Amino acid sequence: MAQINPHINFNGNAEEAFTFYKSVFGGEFAKIIRFKDFAGPEFPVSENEANKLMHIALTVGTTFLMANDVPESMGRTNENENRSKISIMAESKEEAVRLFNGLSAGGQVEVPIEEGPGGSYFGMFRDKYGIEWIVDFDPINKTT
Numbered sequence: 001m002a003q004i005n006p007h008i009n010f011n012g013n014a015e016e017a018f019t020f021y022k023s024v025f026g027g028e029f030a031k032i033i034r035f036k037d038f039a040g041p042e043f044p045v046s047e048n049e050a051n052k053l054m055h056i057a058l059t060v061g062t063t064f065l066m067a068n069d070v071p072e073s074m075g076r077t078n079e080n081e082n083r084s085k086i087s088i089m090a091e092s093k094e095e096a097v098r099l100f101n102g103l104s105a106g107g108q109v110e111v112p113i114e115e116g117p118g119g120s121y122f123g124m125f126r127d128k129y130g131i132e133w134i135v136d137f138d139p140i141n142k143t144t
Contacts, residue, residue, distance in 0.1 A: 005057075006086045008067040008131060009077040014053040017129045018067060022058055024102035030057040030064060035071070048072075079130035087134040093121050096137035103127050103135075 010017060022029070036050035052069035065086075070077045090096035100113040106128035113123030113135060120138040127133060 003063060005064040005066055008065075008086075009070050010053075010067055010129070011076050011079065012052055012069050012072075013129065014056055014067045014069045017131075018053075018056050018058055018065075020129075021065060021103070024099060025058065025060045025065075027059040027061075030059050032056050035069075046072075080126075085124065085132040085134050087136065090121075090135060090137040093137050093139075096121050096123075096135050100125070100135040103133055 008014075008017075018029070032053065033055040034050065035045045035052055035054050038054065039045040039050065049069070049071055052071075053067065055066065055068050057064040057066045088096075088099055090099060097113060100123045104123075104125040104127060107125050109123070109125045110132075111122070111124040113121065116122045118138075119140055120136060122134070122136045124132070124134050
């Protein structure tokens with residue numbers, strides 16, 4: 001079966017955001033590539049962007065959360081877009097609470113995490129980097 005891995009664009013703070021995400025999820029960085037790693041005559045990189053991330057991947061369970069910094073020459077990415085959210089299906093109510101509280105720290109809670117209709121445990125927020133998340137634990141539809 002295909003695997004879906006979220007990929008996020010950042011305006012120069014991808015490494016800071018991913019260090020934060022690693023502190024919440026755990027896991028390891030599977031790959032880190034900086035713009036300077038590909039610098040050359042055919043791909044000039046300014047000093048100010050040399051250490052920014054061309055690609056980073058954090059292992060989260062069996063998937064990857066991935067990102068990059070958008071080069072200034074390509075313009076800024078919209079940090080307050082609202083067309084998509086990253087959804088986390090927690091393994092337990094305790095894990096849902098831990099992830100919700102960890103990732104929402106310094107952000108803006110849209111829907112506090114609490115028990116909802118049908119016994120699910122659900123919450124939504126925008127983290128301190130402008131990324132929108134849904135955290136859910138549904139004991140009835142738990143697949144593991």
